[in-house]
Amino acid sequence: MSYKALTLSITSLFAGCLLQAQNNNLTQYVNPLIGTAKMGHTYPGATVPFGAVQLSPDTDTIPYAGPDGKYTGTAYRYCAGYQYDDPTIVGFSHTHFSGTGHSDLGDFLIMPTTGQLQLNPGTADKPETGYRSRFSHSNEIAEPNYYKVKLDDHNILAEMTTTTRVGVHQYTFPKSDDAHIILDLMHGIYNYDDKNTWTFVRIENDTLITGYKQTHGWAKTRTVYFAMTFSKPVQSYGYAQFKKQVYQGFWRRFNVTRNFPEMIGQNLRAYFNFKTEQDEKIKIKFALSPVSTTNALENLRTETPSWDFAAIKVKGQQQWNQELNKIQVEALNKEDMTNFYTAMYHTFLGPTVYSDMNGQYKGLDQNIHTANNFTNYTTFSLWDTYRTLHPFFNLVQPQRNSHMIQSMLAHQQQSAHKMLPVWSHYANENWCMSGYHAVPVVADAIVKGIKGFDYNKALEACITTANVKYYDGLDDYIRLGYIPDDKRGNSVSTTLEYAFDDWSIAMAAKKLGRNDVYEAFIKRSQNWKNVYDAAIGYMRPKLSNGSFKKEFDILSTHGQGFIEGNAWNFSLFVPHDPKGMIDAMGGDKKFLPHLDSLFSMHLPDEFFAHTEDITREGIIGNYVHGNEPSHHVAYLYNFTSQPWKTQERVRMILKKQYKAAIDGLGGNDDCGQMSAWYIFTALGFYPFAPGSETYQLGSPAIKKAVIHLENGNTLTVDTRNQSDKNVYVSKVTFNGIPVKGTAIDHSKLIAGGELVFYMSSKPTK
Template identity: 30%
Template sequence: MKRITVAALLTPLLLGVAGRAFAQEPISYVNTLMGTESTYQFSYGNTYPAVAVPWGMNFWSPQTGENRSGWMYSYADKEIRGFRQTHQPSPWINDYGTFSIMPVSGELKLSDKERGAAYSHSNLKAQPNYFKVTFDNGTSTEMTATTRGAIFRIRFAPNQKRYLVVDAYDGGSGVTISKDRKRITGYVRNNSGDVPANFANYFTIELNKPIVSGGTSTDNVATEGKMEAEGKKTLAYVVPDVKDGEELIVRVASSFISPEQAQRNFDREVAGKSFDSIKAEAAKEWNTYMNRIKVEGGTDEQLRTFYSCLYRVLLFPRQFFEFDKGNKPIYYSPYDGKVHSGYMYTDNGFWDTFRAVHPLFTLVYPEVSVKITQSIINAYNESGFLPEWASPGHRGCMIGNNSISILTDAWMKGIRTIDAKKTLEAMIHQTKFQGPHSSVGRNGADAYFKLGYVPYPDFNESTAKTLEYAYADWCLSQFAGSIGRKDVQREYQKYAYNYKNVFDTSVGFVRGKDKNGKWIEPFDAVEWGGPFTEGSSWHWTWSVMHNPEGLAQLFGGHKAMGKRLDSLFTAPNTYKVGTYGFVIHEIAEMVALNMGQYAHGNQPIQHAIYLYNHIGEPWKAQYHLRNVMNRLYNSGSKGYCGDEDNGQTSAWYVFSAMGFYPVCPGKPEYVLGSPLFKKATISLPNGKKFTIDAQGNDAKNVYIDNAQLSGKPFTRNFLTHKEIVGGGTLKLKMADKPNTSRGTKNSDLPYSMDKK
């Protein structure tokens, strides 16, 4: 595969504005098209340009793909088929409760395959709070969003017929054009499974101009003048009374609770408000959250990449709650189909986001973590299991018990609004039983506790599951110990060592083992699948986040582990497709990186570089981290080296660019790297600030020569959560040559279970 470089990936659009002076507001740096030039075969992010507010219940996006396609938007496509209210967290998970709005000029075309309007990127503007496109036919569409609503501003091309199409998709839907001819209401039930039978998204749309005429379509049969439709697939089209030069303003809001709640959301968020005021409100909200992290001293491109990544981090998980007439939070439960008081969040794969997204929230946005942790327990109360991949209910995807990690990490950092007894009950239950999918609860639990590992081939992805379960058990032991349950702490701390049972010291890799204790033969560390999830042994061998010291001893000591880490980047980037049977996109992306066996485009290995700090070789981490940031990220349409995944690949960059990373969520500390910027300031919710001041930092000076924390000499390879939230300054002197005597003492090394 062709080697990926920043220069090769930058789009012509971004190259054309290089060096432009930006305003101080973070939103002005964001390119929402970052990572949108993806396909099924190869991902540069698999993102779409979401117009939204942080953690919004609904996003809005131009749709270039066909209805219900997970690949809803591609930078390479030439037409837009609609403007879609979307809840899609990933093309692999797909969408639910979605519908679209599309202005049509000239001949009326209803099908999404026929009504697409051509456009060029030179006539497009994409921001977190705003999207505008002028089609080749002369019609322009602008949209901006609130948490549960949106406003469109449409200018039709002159001297053509004008229509507005509301597509309620297939999957069960209904649309109604109101008798006063100003509203279109309806519902959609489309989803990708795992929701109660009464699931629906109810919407209300209001035009600022009367509807002259219109009709509806039921199951692809259109009827002029028919004002209602209900069926498997419905659609409404109207002719608004708008003249040349006039604006058509379209306001919309929706609810997962009821039509009445949809109207309440409409009245609260968009009724009587102008397009420009909503646009300004959304910009203010984005800037308020983004301003909590201010980076300085980088290039324009680095600033664009950083804040484009931060934008992605702040999208998911989405709010799934609304506010009743008394302004109290309520939500439709995607687990039991009832309406409850409180908070619910969804659209998150914890296998991805436990690593950096949620740790970033606990540090910079703890008020959001408060509600998310409450939501996780609410899901347990309503379904009997903690969520692992929710969209909007339990979905069968990925592995592990990473809900336990998220709850523990928040708890150990002082976010303690959940009931401790109930939480421990939920955690223990999650480890002992399997839920409606193998990814919910613990697949292979009986074998895991009996044998100390999950056997292969009895259970697919068994070695990866063993490693993740051992880490989750460590998290559970930490939580139990913090609330005085020493019995549970001792029991699960024992299970936290189960990673040893799948590590073969004779080859220096983790591998599959059968139920009789025999290693699966033949073994090749470059073979994907089988006992591993979306990777090979090269990628999963490092998944002992809670005990890198113990891992090092299995290798034969710090030096031996260091050599194996070195070889991660020097080994040939060869592979065997294994049980996948073909080159999955993650394999193609690893090969394209040309960085040996390092596969940054997927999550299992994203912490591995930081492990150099645990064996007293921090300068190697500094070198590789800067290399990854510079080579594998940019703000263009090919901005990522794999799936972005609900903010995780972005959160890695946000943390790493500031200069530290949460290698082991559940332990309130962060491992140092090499900051990308000369200065990064975190404005904490408690009113304090923490600054990383990297003096002399530039493209060559990637190494930490020496450091001071709040004026005192600092040799450690890690910061504690308490040190950061307490405020202060970490002053680093950067150099172009490594300081191989700094960060080498045992006291300098980050946390490990077996660190003495």
């Protein structure tokens, strides 16, 4: 055998071994602790892909309002319940958002303790005054669907894993005559005053407890049912009620706080007492339901028929491996492997399942519905996720995304406003952020041919949503072509967002041959021009009389007509008409230096004065990667004479904003949006304008990726001469044919084949 042949044989053998190893265990590259420090707002606990249960430690909660009744900015730290730098754990609750900038949830906190029973959480500086415990990261392990930590103050080893609807706890106790399991029913992330409106707990027998909890928080009316079972009979039990007077039973005939089989009240903390031997394990299975305790019990018995903790953990990790193996990557180094698969992990945390084993769920109308032929989902952070997360699902999770769209269509039918969701969770619409961004999610799926829902029904839902005139300035937008700043805050950014959403409706209508709808909405999509001030070259607030606002600062983020950004950032937000925008700004000659300066300019301190979620760690010049309106911006160079700068910029952003570290995310992950940006960009193509079939090409950061598509086809992304220095692309081929221009269509990629990037250290100008 020749030297060359021997080398090829060894290389092929190594690649084969690597691929086989990845097939067996891609979870080894996932670190759930990434993003748990600073602003990432991720949680490290156990969950399965898209699971209804997110069983995770909470290190603290800060009241939503301080003594003066005003919002406390420090509460923003605990959107996911966990901050890596905190020294104590309060307990383990069953529901969490991942990466959001607001929160709720934190339902049904469980904490094992020993010694004197204490029913208050204590404080971080004096944990001995309550049931919380100190812990060390040296005794902490976080893996997909597994979390483990030593609770030092109680000498208890805590482990947890999950199924879709059941959280499974395993606590290893010391020898004790005073062992307790505390069930905190008033705990919540972002504790509004009197957030808990009612709680009911029923002791069915000495191992089974059922009940529900009603809250009034970010979601105005939310009810979660549970069924909880112990592996060992409870010796005694009771509860204490805080803030409100304890209900004493009819004519005070009973002491309802001890060994009484019903617990009823507003702010309850229950306890269950045991005696334990040294290293004895007490296990708990805790099932959730949006509908009833009967359904919760059915979920529990169906999904976790046994007490085999290890088997449940392994099964969940196998689910993760199955999802992660949809894309098999060979990267330049282990850090990039960790970044890539942790990003995939974060993209598959939500939206979350919101229906029981029998298909039932609570709808937006607060009635019980049954999801027929689809799984119902909740947690739609659409202002964030329409941009990249849902397009990512259209590539690797099309059937699941179809179910999510069916969930949105059900939401629209149950809505009194007949609107698709804006930001919804747990049968509630939060009306958070701006635009109507379920529309581009639906349109993108229609344009890309995602099957499983009625296209025409979905288009009609989009049209109806876009014409609810009393929603957030839509009446003025339809009448004037913009939102007057003297009538609405965020007038400019909302106008720009509506214009994009309207364009996506036009694209779906065009696909379906609805020319009347296309013409109406393509005209509306040009409304971005109505807030562009050619005299200064920026988007600018306009008043009801048609004049531009005089007092105006292009860098300020406060009171200037923009949400989570400034005029500088949002003036580039015309992803549906980038060439029109560039021409309006003076063409390449003026636009290119303007765009270049975005990444190099210095922001004054005033820029940070009125916002909490824009941090210096997430900013490159005036490019704010931690805020989603900037996510398409680096790809704007593709529409100029210097597309090589897109390649340079995206590789720089990948390096600066994503690290395999606890604080490795340059901003909130926002329900997977930041992570989806990483994945697409690392693969070398990006959904610049959802609602279009076209991806913009960039500069892949991987050596090779094999994408296993649901249709049975395989898409391979390969790079030649890849390195950290070779960030420029000299040529791209698809199935051996050169790709002309800077774009490639979704239909080509899902037909399968090989997309090859030829990398270079010098730009091709």
